[in-house]
Amino acid sequence: MKKLLIRIGMVLVMLVVLNWVYSRWFFEKDLRQHSDIVELSWQVVDDSCRIIYLGESSNNHFGDDEPNHRKISDFTSDYFPTVKMGDLTKEASHAQTYYYMLKHVPASSAVETVVVTMNLRSFGPLWIYSKLETPLRKQLVLLEDYPPLVNRFLLAFKAYPIKTEEEWDAIVHEHWRNDTFNIPNFIWRTNADWNYGMYTYGWYDACGQRDWDVTALACHYIKTYGFQIEENNPRLKDFDNIVALCRERGWNLVFNLMAENVDKANELVGKDLMLLFRHNRDFLLQRYGNLEGVRVVNNLSLVRDVNFIDQNWTTEHYYEEGRRIVADHLASALKEFYPEEYQNPKTLILDKGHYCLSATRALDWQNPYGSTLVLTGDSIQPDWSIMNVAFEIHQQDSLSKAVLAVEKHNAQGKVSIDSYAVKSQVQKTGAWDFATYALPIDSTLRTAQEIKLYVHNFSGSIVQIRNFDVSFRPSYLKARVKAQSYKSADLNNGE
Amino acid sequence: MVFNSIEFLVFLPIVVLLFYLLPHKWRWLMLLAASCVFYMWFVPKYILILLVTIVIDYSSGILMERCADQPRKKKTFMIVSIVSTLTVLIVFKYLNFITENLDQLCVSLGMETHLMTHIILPIGLSFHTFQSMSYVIEVCRGHQKAEQHFGYYSLYVMFFPQLVTGPIERPGNLLRQLHEKKEFRYENISKGMRLILFGFFVKMVVADHLGEYVDEVYGHLGEYNSWSVLLGMVFYSFQIYCDFFGYSTIALGSAKLMGFDITDNFRSPYLSKNIAEFWHRWHISLSTWFRDYVYIPLGGSRVKFGRWVFNILVVFVLSGIWHGAAWTFLLWGFAHGVLHIVEKLLRSSALSTRRDAPLFLNALSVMKTFVLVTLFWVMFRATSMEHLKEIFVTAFTKFGEGEMMHVRTGMWLYLGLLILFDILLRNTRFDVWCNDKPLVLRWAVYAVLVFMTICCSSVANFPFIYFQF
Numbered sequence: 001m002k003k004l005l006i007r008i009g010m011v012l013v014m015l016v017v018l019n020w021v022y023s024r025w026f027f028e029k030d031l032r033q034h035s036d037i038v039e040l041s042w043q044v045v046d047d048s049c050r051i052i053y054l055g056e057s058s059n060n061h062f063g064d065d066e067p068n069h070r071k072i073s074d075f076t077s078d079y080f081p082t083v084k085m086g087d088l089t090k091e092a093s094h095a096q097t098y099y100y101m102l103k104h105v106p107a108s109s110a111v112e113t114v115v116v117t118m119n120l121r122s123f124g125p126l127w128i129y130s131k132l133e134t135p136l137r138k139q140l141v142l143l144e145d146y147p148p149l150v151n152r153f154l155l156a157f158k159a160y161p162i163k164t165e166e167e168w169d170a171i172v173h174e175h176w177r178n179d180t181f182n183i184p185n186f187i188w189r190t191n192a193d194w195n196y197g198m199y200t201y202g203w204y205d206a207c208g209q210r211d212w213d214v215t216a217l218a219c220h221y222i223k224t225y226g227f228q229i230e231e232n233n234p235r236l237k238d239f240d241n242i243v244a245l246c247r248e249r250g251w252n253l254v255f256n257l258m259a260e261n262v263d264k265a266n267e268l269v270g271k272d273l274m275l276l277f278r279h280n281r282d283f284l285l286q287r288y289g290n291l292e293g294v295r296v297v298n299n300l301s302l303v304r305d306v307n308f309i310d311q312n313w314t315t316e317h318y319y320e321e322g323r324r325i326v327a328d329h330l331a332s333a334l335k336e337f338y339p340e341e342y343q344n345p346k347t348l349i350l351d352k353g354h355y356c357l358s359a360t361r362a363l364d365w366q367n368p369y370g371s372t373l374v375l376t377g378d379s380i381q382p383d384w385s386i387m388n389v390a391f392e393i394h395q396q397d398s399l400s401k402a403v404l405a406v407e408k409h410n411a412q413g414k415v416s417i418d419s420y421a422v423k424s425q426v427q428k429t430g431a432w433d434f435a436t437y438a439l440p441i442d443s444t445l446r447t448a449q450e451i452k453l454y455v456h457n458f459s460g461s462i463v464q465i466r467n468f469d470v471s472f473r474p475s476y477l478k479a480r481v482k483a484q485s486y487k488s489a490d491l492n493n494g495e
Numbered sequence: 496m497v498f499n500s501i502e503f504l505v506f507l508p509i510v511v512l513l514f515y516l517l518p519h520k521w522r523w524l525m526l527l528a529a530s531c532v533f534y535m536w537f538v539p540k541y542i543l544i545l546l547v548t549i550v551i552d553y554s555s556g557i558l559m560e561r562c563a564d565q566p567r568k569k570k571t572f573m574i575v576s577i578v579s580t581l582t583v584l585i586v587f588k589y590l591n592f593i594t595e596n597l598d599q600l601c602v603s604l605g606m607e608t609h610l611m612t613h614i615i616l617p618i619g620l621s622f623h624t625f626q627s628m629s630y631v632i633e634v635c636r637g638h639q640k641a642e643q644h645f646g647y648y649s650l651y652v653m654f655f656p657q658l659v660t661g662p663i664e665r666p667g668n669l670l671r672q673l674h675e676k677k678e679f680r681y682e683n684i685s686k687g688m689r690l691i692l693f694g695f696f697v698k699m700v701v702a703d704h705l706g707e708y709v710d711e712v713y714g715h716l717g718e719y720n721s722w723s724v725l726l727g728m729v730f731y732s733f734q735i736y737c738d739f740f741g742y743s744t745i746a747l748g749s750a751k752l753m754g755f756d757i758t759d760n761f762r763s764p765y766l767s768k769n770i771a772e773f774w775h776r777w778h779i780s781l782s783t784w785f786r787d788y789v790y791i792p793l794g795g796s797r798v799k800f801g802r803w804v805f806n807i808l809v810v811f812v813l814s815g816i817w818h819g820a821a822w823t824f825l826l827w828g829f830a831h832g833v834l835h836i837v838e839k840l841l842r843s844s845a846l847s848t849r850r851d852a853p854l855f856l857n858a859l860s861v862m863k864t865f866v867l868v869t870l871f872w873v874m875f876r877a878t879s880m881e882h883l884k885e886i887f888v889t890a891f892t893k894f895g896e897g898e899m900m901h902v903r904t905g906m907w908l909y910l911g912l913l914i915l916f917d918i919l920l921r922n923t924r925f926d927v928w929c930n931d932k933p934l935v936l937r938w939a940v941y942a943v944l945v946f947m948t949i950c951c952s953s954v955a956n957f958p959f960i961y962f963q964f
Binding site: 162 | 938
């Protein structure tokens with residue numbers, strides 16, 4: 001037994017040494033590789049952001065033919081031109097992911113206010129037990145509060161829920177069958193009953209034939225929103241953790257309850273679903289709206305059906321008008337914390353609207369577009385001959401397909417794109433580097449109705465871009481004329 | 496429950512602790528309960544199938560012993576037991592394959608049928624069925640006394656370290672040990688831990704990293720050139736070896752912690768000079784099972800040449816079919832059988848089999864065997880005959896097309912380490928190899944293995960390949 005105790009002691013010493021070695025040389029690389037959300041948290045410091053916006057696909061989803069690829073957070077930042085605002089956007093993320101992102105915002109950051117997307121769907125079983133939970137939870141393992149070696153051990157031994165799609169589905173169905181509604185006079189007992197009722201009685205077309213497409217969509221609305229948030233909802237714990245963390249760090253907290261397509265829900269399912277929407281909204285407003293230092297922005301029914309991109313599914317993906325509405329409402333709430341800095345963007349001098357161009361943005365196949373500068377061809381002075389584009393770039397590896405794109409829309413609506421490979425300028429990986437381009441201004445640019453400049457990276461290898469800067473150089477002058485003194489298209493509309 | 500999970504790392508110490516804390520007479524019950532928990536962690540209801548085969552084979556054993564002096568009756572009981580056990584195996588493992596092929600046959604004959612079934616294979620069915628069958632055959636042959644205690648017999652079939660992926664144990668080894676009173680010995684703990692650590696390294700660091708490459712290449716054949724696919728073939732050889740070897744080593748270590756010695760399943764198989772030697776070193780518990788219960792009863796090698804060829808082909812085709820219900824597995828078994836016959840015919844003239852053969856000839860023989868085994872593994876990995884054809888076509892005709900898949904430096908390091916260990920452990924086992932090494936070297940090796948297992952393991956989720964059998 002004595003021999004065994006000595007060996008146990010030796011193992012402990014070995015683990016302490018290995019933990020030191022791992023933390024010193026390997027942990028950061030692993031974090032970047034397996035928990036890349038932490039990079040978003042770290043960049044907050046680089047960007048000296050005072051407000052951070054945490055969101056999911058609602059923040060970076062645009063219509064296919066939409067010319068303006070500005071996010072809700074970009075539109076919001078227009079209201080606070082002197083306050084730097086960064087966004088931490090991760091597809092399919094939810095409060096638990098946000099909590100870990102916030103936890104890893106370094107203490108040295110300038111963050112004062114945190115805006116957290118509160119998505120009503122994320123409280124329902126369809127999202128809580130989604131198949132995406134496996135990769136999302138896997139990302140969080142290295143971000144636990146244990147020593148780095150322990151975190152890596154937990155990741156190696158798969159300390160996160162590994163389930164197949166069928167297993168996750170089975171859990172969701174179990175909740176639909178067993179979770180009962182506790183609302184007085186509510187006619188449905190469970191989601192499954194309700195869904196069955198809709199499936200049985202459903203929708204009919206003008207000819208009196210069963211319209212299965214509409215019925216299926218109505219059933220999907222029931223499956224997505226047909227739940228009642230109660231104190232035992234697991235998602236509440238994640239939001240509670242965010243509240244506690246923000247208090248501890250002294251941050252203002254704004255929960256941004258996203259708009260849902262209540263028009264369509266009402267049309268397809270009717271008053272029962274409206275009742276649940278109201279019940280769940282009121283529950284969240286009461287639970288969080290009265291807490292000190294916490295604001296809940298209620299956008300739930302602000303966006304009309306026509307402003308939703310996905311007409312045949314339940315998402316929070318809005319067209320520009322929808323994104324602007326949410327941003328406007330959110331800005332009104334943020335105004336409370338920044339009364340001096342608040343300005344209506346319609347009265348802004350436009351170069352101040354481009355703060356989003358300096359913030360870091362991560363590009364990959366899911367989110368390939370970088371910050372976009374939009375200008376018109378006639379704003380290019382006749383004596384300017386060179387367009388200088390400069391930005392800082394951080395490439396994870398050499399596999400990215402990042403290009404600088406110059407997109408030209410002519411009067412006939414024809415679009416042509418000139419692209420310049422970033423690799424031709426930057427070979428460095430794993431560190432920030434500068435890319436600069438001097439592009440000749442030709443007649444196609446001058447006659448374009450609209451010109452868009454952005455970095456595009458449609459690849460699995462993440463590329464980060466910051467301080468995107470465009471300037472013009474007359475042929476006879478060396479001094480640079482800042483492009484930022486020119487108006488972006490979206491703000492033009494406002495004037 | 497899988498070995499490389501947090502659940503198992505909590506489960507195992509609790510079981511070992513309880514094992515030593517409980518008096519001997521209650522240990523079987525605790526181990527049986529633990530084995531049930533281990534198995535039910537996957538899909539609880541499948542334990543009922545296990546229970547059915549246990550009841551059939553346990554009863555058959557007792558009945559056979561009761562009529563020890565009536566050979567015909569005894570044989571009848573054995574046949575009934577084997578047929579029942581095989582029926583379970585056929586229904587759950589082969590029925591989908593049979594009905595699918597019948598459907599295709601009917602379609603080709605112009606008939607429309609819908610015989611296709613979709614039965615899910617319970618985990619480890621082939622392993623514990625074979626283990627049960629070995630018990631019944633041994634009792635019938637009189638080599639083993641029938642187990643009277645239902646609990647001990649159930650534990651023999653269900654002993655958790657080897658329940659789902661073997662080694663396929665014989666009653667003469669495991670059942671006997673289950674009755675023995677095991678005392679706590681530091682040596683067992685130490686050896687068990689060494690084996691578990693080494694098994695984790697082999698599975699989680701080497702096999703899973705190689706698996707990432709192999710899955711990518713085999714899953715996107717059109718994108719890569721022949722060199723990438725050829726490299727994928729080599730990597731798959733090592734992946735399947737490390738995956739199965741890793742599991743077997745962890746199984747060995749887990750049993751050793753409680754003082755049980757279960758069968759070694761591998762002995763550096765890729766250092767074999769011919770295919771016969773390969774099968775003496777690869778999945779030893781299965782090849783000896785086929786040798787003892789199929790090959791020798793068929794007459795073994797002491798028969799005319801034609802009959803011997805038949806015996807060999809039967810054994811290898813059965814071995815292929817045992818692995819999986821698909822034509823690719825059957826072809827894999829057949830290819831090994833043919834190669835075995837060809838090598839046997841050529842062996843008399845081959846220098847490599849001579850004891851005094853020069854080193855380079857031995858090395859060439861090892862290379863030749865590895866290359867052939869690697870080519871055969873493609874049949875094992877392919878998901879269908881079409882996929883198999885596609886792999887071979889891509890591997891040998893697209894040298895100038897497609898991309899070369901990048902191999903991370905770490906992967907070469909892990910593979911290099913594995914080959915080094917394989918050479919070092921050629922005639923021994925990791926726990927034994929460590930015994931005579933100086934303390935500093937031993938602990939340095941532990942530290943490297945612990946570090947690599949924790950910090951360099953693949954984070955992709957690769958279930959053990961042999962789970963599907």
